[in-house]
Amino acid sequence: MSEDILSVGIDVGTSTTQLVFSQLTIDNTASIASIPIVRIVDKKVIYKSDIHFTPLISYKEIDGLGVRKIIEKEYERANIKPEEVGTGAVIITGETARKENAKEILNNLSGLAGDFVVATAGPDLEGIIAGKGAGAAIFSKEKLTTIANLDIGGGTTNIAVFKDGEVIDTACLDIGGRLIKVENNKISYISDKIKKLATSIGLEINIGDTADKNKIKKITDRMAVLLEEVVGIRPPSDDLEYIVTNKDLKRDYKIEYISFTGGVADYIKASEEMDFKYGDIGVILGESIFNSKVVKEKKIYKPIETIRATVVGAGSHTTDISGSTIYYSEDVLPIKNIPILKLTEEDEKSSYERISEIISDKINWFNLENEKQLVGLAMKGVRNSSFDEVQSLAKAITKGMKEMVQSNFPLIVILENDLAKALGQNINIQLNHKKNLVCIDSIKVENGDYIDIGKPIASGTVVPVVVKTLLFGY
Amino acid sequence: MITENQLRNIIEQVIGEINVKDKEEVKSNNISNYCSEDNCNEEDIPDITAVNLRKEMDVENPVNREAYLKLKEYTDARLGISRAGARYKTFSQLRFRADHAVAMDAVFTYVSDEFIEDMELFSVNTMCKDKDEYLTRPDLGRRFDEEAIKTIKEKCVMNPQVQIYISDGLSSTAIETNAKDTYKSIVQGLNSYGIKAGTPFFVKHGRVPAMDFLSEIINPDVIIVLIGERPGLATGESMSCYMAYKPKVGMPESRRTVVSNIHKNGTSAVEAGAYIAEVIKKMLDQKASGLDLKL
Numbered sequence: 122m123s124e125d126i127l128s129v130g131i132d133v134g135t136s137t138t139q140l141v142f143s144q145l146t147i148d149n150t151a152s153i154a155s156i157p158i159v160r161i162v163d164k165k166v167i168y169k170s171d172i173h174f175t176p177l178i179s180y181k182e183i184d185g186l187g188v189r190k191i192i193e194k195e196y197e198r199a200n201i202k203p204e205e206v207g208t209g210a211v212i213i214t215g216e217t218a219r220k221e222n223a224k225e226i227l228n229n230l231s232g233l234a235g236d237f238v239v240a241t242a243g244p245d246l247e248g249i250i251a252g253k254g255a256g257a258a259i260f261s262k263e264k265l266t267t268i269a270n271l272d273i274g275g276g277t278t279n280i281a282v283f284k285d286g287e288v289i290d291t292a293c294l295d296i297g298g299r300l301i302k303v304e305n306n307k308i309s310y311i312s313d314k315i316k317k318l319a320t321s322i323g324l325e326i327n328i329g330d331t332a333d334k335n336k337i338k339k340i341t342d343r344m345a346v347l348l349e350e351v352v353g354i355r356p357p358s359d360d361l362e363y364i365v366t367n368k369d370l371k372r373d374y375k376i377e378y379i380s381f382t383g384g385v386a387d388y389i390k391a392s393e394e395m396d397f398k399y400g401d402i403g404v405i406l407g408e409s410i411f412n413s414k415v416v417k418e419k420k421i422y423k424p425i426e427t428i429r430a431t432v433v434g435a436g437s438h439t440t441d442i443s444g445s446t447i448y449y450s451e452d453v454l455p456i457k458n459i460p461i462l463k464l465t466e467e468d469e470k471s472s473y474e475r476i477s478e479i480i481s482d483k484i485n486w487f488n489l490e491n492e493k494q495l496v497g498l499a500m501k502g503v504r505n506s507s508f509d510e511v512q513s514l515a516k517a518i519t520k521g522m523k524e525m526v527q528s529n530f531p532l533i534v535i536l537e538n539d540l541a542k543a544l545g546q547n548i549n550i551q552l553n554h555k556k557n558l559v560c561i562d563s564i565k566v567e568n569g570d571y572i573d574i575g576k577p578i579a580s581g582t583v584v585p586v587v588v589k590t591l592l593f594g595y
Numbered sequence: 596m597i598t599e600n601q602l603r604n605i606i607e608q609v610i611g612e613i614n615v616k617d618k619e620e621v622k623s624n625n626i627s628n629y630c631s632e633d634n635c636n637e638e639d640i641p642d643i644t645a646v647n648l649r650k651e652m653d654v655e656n657p658v659n660r661e662a663y664l665k666l667k668e669y670t671d672a673r674l675g676i677s678r679a680g681a682r683y684k685t686f687s688q689l690r691f692r693a694d695h696a697v698a699m700d701a702v703f704t705y706v707s708d709e710f711i712e713d714m715e716l717f718s719v720n721t722m723c724k725d726k727d728e729y730l731t732r733p734d735l736g737r738r739f740d741e742e743a744i745k746t747i748k749e750k751c752v753m754n755p756q757v758q759i760y761i762s763d764g765l766s767s768t769a770i771e772t773n774a775k776d777t778y779k780s781i782v783q784g785l786n787s788y789g790i791k792a793g794t795p796f797f798v799k800h801g802r803v804p805a806m807d808f809l810s811e812i813i814n815p816d817v818i819i820v821l822i823g824e825r826p827g828l829a830t831g832e833s834m835s836c837y838m839a840y841k842p843k844v845g846m847p848e849s850r851r852t853v854v855s856n857i858h859k860n861g862t863s864a865v866e867a868g869a870y871i872a873e874v875i876k877k878m879l880d881q882k883a884s885g886l887d888l889k890l
Contacts, residue, residue, distance in 0.1 A: 154855045154856075155837075155854065155856055155862070156854055225708050265659070265661065266666055285840045369855075419785050446866055446869065446870045448869075504859075504863065505859045505863045505864070505865075506865060507864075507865065507867070508775070508780050508783075508864075508865050512778075524646040539863060539866050540863065542866055542869035542870055542873075543780050543865040543866045546787055546869050546872070548784060550783065550786075550787055554787065
């Protein structure tokens with residue numbers, strides 16, 4: 122019963138805009154005598170676009186229409202119609218991921234990117250997606266090791282650390298190849314943060330200065346030192362704290378391997394005198410990193426994608442599949458952008474009465490200015506619950522989610538452990554079959570996440586799910 | 596030539612070393628710590644079957660303990676149990692025998708009367724008179740005598756949409772552990788589809804094809820049995836659900852649908868029940884089962 126889904130990945134970054142189409146194959150992996158276990162069994166990138174410079178109106182403002190034109194053209198070249206696309210993600214990354222830009226891109230891409238394509242951003246997610254696209258996540262799982270993927274782009278370095286296939290840490294630093302730009306051998310742009318970083322090592326550079334490689338090299342060497350610090354080769358300095366965009370690594374584990382992705386990754390090698398080849402400092406930064414202890418002292422994993430890691434990640438690694446025994450009402454899916462209310466483990470250990478109180482308390486957090494909004498309830502759920510326990514939980518949820526039940530929104534419950542079908546049936550009975558309900562499992566989400574649930578696939582056995590970490594944190 | 600004295604010294608030394616080593620090693624699994632001849636309290640003996648084998652690692656000085664343990668998470672196979680000379684270690688040997696005993700018990704014990712009463716079932720016996728006959732005469736485990744047929748006809752609603760019954764099969768333990776939760780979940784699932792189930796009952800000494808015989812008596816559209824699976828060394832608690840659309844005695848096995856592996860480390864009892872209810876609905880809709888059924 123193998124089935125293919127076409128997935129699109131679009132990455133609109135500070136410097137480049139790219140697109141890939143991937144084919145995800147899903148199949149039942151269980152034996153005929155068992156309950157089906159539908160999984161994504163194969164992921165294949167079937168089309169890679171050219172790497173385009175992101176059209177900008179100014180240094181901070183994106184040209185939405187320009188982006189649309191690029192994407193339209195790539196669809197044409199790939200000979201794919203938007204309606205053929207089943208899932209995927211538009212990732213808006215780096216400095217570009219400001220709210221106004223994201224909105225602009227969304228508006229321009231609407232209708233173009235298929236029915237079930239999500240737009241998302243946020244440095245943590247970006248790093249994770251790049252690490253998955255690079256193959257670092259799989260590598261750590263197969264080798265049972267810990268790897269940090271450094272996605273060094275134009276504006277930021279997004280780091281995701283994977284241990285045995287799971288993300289254990291993320292960070293984002295303002296280190297990138299296009300934080301200083303060069304035109305006609307003169308400096309045409311320098312980010313405020315880098316200007317201050319330069320000052321801290323006794324250098325002054327200004328827009329209009331002649332681009333002096335030796336001077337720039339001192340700055341990129343300093344950047345490389347900060348990368349040594351962030352992966353734990355050197356003790357962290359105050360400058361590291363300063364250069365962190367939103368969040369530093371915890372460094373309470375040992376990193377065995379390092380991999381590099383992003384535009385700068387291809388230039389982490391001995392210098393070939395190309396200096397300001399792309400009108401920026403990317404090549405020089407690559408050389409500085411090549412000579413740093415990050416490369417010399419850590420084991421290096423050569424990723425399967427470098428500059429395309431994020432877009433491949435967006436195309437191939439954003440869609441998950443729910444568990445294969447789930448419950449949903451006909452015709453309510455797809456539903457997009459469902460904010461998550463997750464119960465803590467402590468909450469779940471409470472009495473059923475208390476659980477229902479906790480839910481109705483917490484659901485109020487989402488009601489801004491008396492305006493109700495759709496909220497999905499997430500919990501871990503107890504493995505091997507008895508029937509009576511499932512029934513009591515269904516009652517507690519129905520009572521706690523009273524506001525949702527009385528609204529026009531469907532009731533959405535997301536579990537980690539495999540009990541969604543039984544729980545769904547029980548909730549449905551509590552609701553007298555009168556309410557739209559979606560109850561799925563084998564999906565891990567956290568508070569602050571948003572999720573999209575797609576139309577059922579594999580003869581209605583499973584639903585595709587995209588979990589998005591909090592959007593637009595700027 | 597070694598003198599007798601020298602030989603004795605050597606032996607003493609070797610034995611001394613062995614003793615020291617033993618004491619260091621067998622801290623956790625040494626049963627004599629808990630039980631001496633004049634003071635043996637059963638409660639003090641550690642339950643070796645309580646040890647989760649997937650998390651046990653007995654290889655000394657492994658190159659990568661974590662990787663080995665990760666590997667063990669995927670299987671019930673007894674990996675990394677180490678050895679003493681050419682033999683298993685005492686713990687492995689005892690655990691193996693204990694697991695075998697669990698499997699034997701699952702086959703040879705009966706589902707308790709309390710369990711059957713608690714589920715408000717009546718009980719009928721196949722033509723097997725005891726466990727020995729049950730094990731040696733599969734043909735008798737598929738049929739019922741006149742008296743049993745009479746009981747069934749008296750107590751059961753005839754021609755129901757769905758007939759559910761429960762049978763010991765090869766593991767009474769599996770039934771006592773899972774059948775109640777699965778049954779409740781199936782019935783509720785059927786209710787929400789508006790499907791009516793007949794009168795449930797219990798079959799002692801039952802083989803799977805007994806359902807064909809019963810179907811000919813009760814004449815339901817779909818008949819299903821929750822039955823104990825042949826136990827293995829990994830679990831004695833695994834239950835299956837066999838289902839068929841209007842089966843007849845002698846029909847090909849390919850007309851049977853099965854959901855197996857219902858136990859706490861497989862599919863959970865409640866979730867299995869919810870799934871089974873849906874399969875039953877599909878059987879009724881498609882008027883088919885087994886390979887003819889599209890799931």
